[in-house]
Amino acid sequence: MGVVLNLENGKRDQASIADLIALTLADMGRVNELILSKAGSDVEMIPEIANHLISSGGKRLRPMVTLAAAQMFGYFGEGHVKLATSVEFMHTATLLHDDVVDESDLRRGKKTARMIWGNQASVLVGDFLLGQAFRMMVDVGSLDALDILSAAASIIAEGEVMQLAAAKNLETTEDEHFAVIKAKTAALFSAAAEVGPVIAGASRNDRAALRSYGMNLGLAFQLIDDALDYGGSSKELGKNVGDDFREGKVTLPVILAYRRGTPVERKFWKAAIEDNQTSDAALDKAIGLMKRHRAIADTIGRAGHFGGIARDALAPLEQTPQKAALLDVIDFCISRVA
Template sequence: MGVVVNLDEGKKGSASIRNLIELTAADMGAVNELILSKAGSDVAMIPEVANHLISSGGKRLRPMLTLAAAQMFGYQGDHHVKLATSVEFMHTATLLHDDVVDESDLRRGKSTARMIWGNQASVLVGDFLLGQAFRMMVDVGSLEALDILSTAASVIAEGEVLQLAVAKNLETTEDEHFNVIKAKTAALFAAAAEVGPVIANRSKTEKAALRSYGMNLGLAFQLVDDALDYGGSAKDLGKNVGDDFREGKVTLPVILAYRRGSPEERVFWKDAIEEGNADDAKLEHAIALMAKHNAIGDTIARARHFGDIACDALAPLDATPQKDALLEVIDFCISRVV
């Protein structure tokens, strides 16, 4: 299996992750081989379900962060490959679980695993992948890396529950929403970046720099996804445009448009989000209200803010090709809505 990434995904702007892909290409080849090996099982349904999502065109951005972060500190060995594979398995498991919780029909332009094999199979194969991820972490033998990634797994689960707690609640505050995406998305970005300097035995300051980079990159990444759901395309998203709206998800564009809206507009939002009356006509009206109140623009502005923090986190570190590539990732993520 080759590196699965669309080099044109940043075409709306000039940013790309080509340098990151090139720098990590050899290691990603090893990651992909390990993915195929560790996704195997004598239980036929497990590799069928796992490979359906693993081979469906994801960018593999998170494992590439692990590889590049290890490389930039001169790591020699193969532990970064196992940790990068663990990161990808953790991510894949959360996608399988998310699709069940969200009752999603489409993922990366394909039918979700739950639509083909059912909810039970999706959940259980996700659990299998998490188990394999932790076995590889143990193989690495770094208690610190194990602590970082296992903590991230716990935080991600907390984020899922927190999202359920605030689902369809239009009184959700911006801070509450940031708590959700920090747990659900940014925590794994942070862990993926931090374990690089950990296995390279670098200083506490350098580990903290990569963790801050990953955390803020993850926040920016998710906010851009929030914006794309109302201003992107199915190709950009890997899911149907407006899925968040139809599922009643209270993302930042909704929060801003609702809080800035008139009483009549708030009635619309309550009907669409809280009551679940979200058809295509209402989606068009929602997008119009977001444009009226600059909800998309301000969501992107907040993404840029977190991108700037991620950039500043790496600023004190020595110049390397990997550092430059990690900085380009920030521009790439945000350029998806430029």
Template structure:
């Protein structure tokens, strides 16, 4: 489709992750071992389905943030590995549940678990992974870390329900949409960043800084995903281009295009999003309208704004290799559309 703009930035964004990956590589090897161990079960379907999703790609950014945040404050125990694994299991469970709710067919170029094993198995294995995550949190023995991650799990579930409320609703406001992604995406990033300093015994000010960094990083990350759905590439995004459109998702580029459009353009959006007339020709027109009204550019602008807030949150902290890596992570998130 000729109007699709190149927003890939893949090589550039991958390069900015190098410092974080190097700092956490030894701990991530232990996380990966623990993932495989804790995804095991005598019930054959559970490890089979879990391995399908766990092995399907993804950079595992959230657990790397947890590990680096613990390192940043001199943590020397074993708890950060269990907490990082818990974070990854929570994320994986959310993906399983999301694909069922969204009726998604593909993720990262592969069939979703629900397409292979069905909705019921996907939901139940997601629940199993959440249970394993909470067992590991308990093993760490930090009530504060348990409180942060359990609260995040509750907020994520609320976000899922909020998303159902705005599904295919073109009257959704930008504030309402931001509330959804704060719950669905930013809450886990925020918790992942905060639990490291918690178990390292960092000050409340340091914890608050990491919490703010994570929350705003999560908002930036999701808004960039919103933009990439209308002009990225499948390997970078982790799903097929236009999936949000085909599923009738009201993301920020849609909200801005609809509100800025003419009466005739709004009729098109209603037909596409609310009535499901979302073939390739409709997607091509949707992208053209987004560019006409600056919706993709403004979505990226919002992402950059939250990225700057995340950067400012880190600024007062002592300079460490981990802090520098976190600045890189912000660049990575925004750089996917550079």
């Protein structure tokens, strides 16, 4: 494969998840097999839709985190493969439902499932994948892992409703916004990381460390995502600059620019976000205002803050290739805007 493991603990030239990929390569092969088998159904539309999303080029960060977190505590068995697959299915189900809720046309540059098969099928196939995720977890037989992942499923949905209720509300405070992204994004990263030590029978402290790592990584990840939408230099996301703006999403760059803006600027934001005045010229102006108020830079700064917490969460743990690889993920997420 030509993948070279870098086991040194020194600085890398460039933040990369190459080590994580290499460490989880064999296990991810089994995850991918399980994905194909558990997304299967005699009802043809189910594998069609599931494969459309599953093959759409996501990085599969979440299942890799689960696998590495289990390996890190010496787990040998098959349970981590099933839990990693469950995590990816929960994520895929969320994407299917999100695209319906957000009325999105594109995801990672491809047509969304709802544009090809309709909203109805997207809702139902999401339900199916969620059901399959639970079956796989039950199959593993760890009530602790079930507890963590089922709580995450509730929390994610709660976060999505929270976001819907706060939609287009420019008065959303930064804390309220963190509560939303903590629930809708970070909770799954947190659960994905924690079930690793759980299934490996690791200590309470180790569980807490991985839980905190995942939670803060998830927060950083989402904030960088939100910054990228207003033009990080990289286009890793496969989404176009301005997608969030055109959908009237109140993300942190918007919240900061709005709160720091003049009364005239706030009128501009209201027209854009509340009244959908989101032409290309308006987008340029929005980015200009964000730069003036350091809204994007500070969003990235906040992501760095959470990234630091994630890093410290793992600090007490023994140096292992898995730990190094998980630390790389933090840098990788944040360097997407570098």
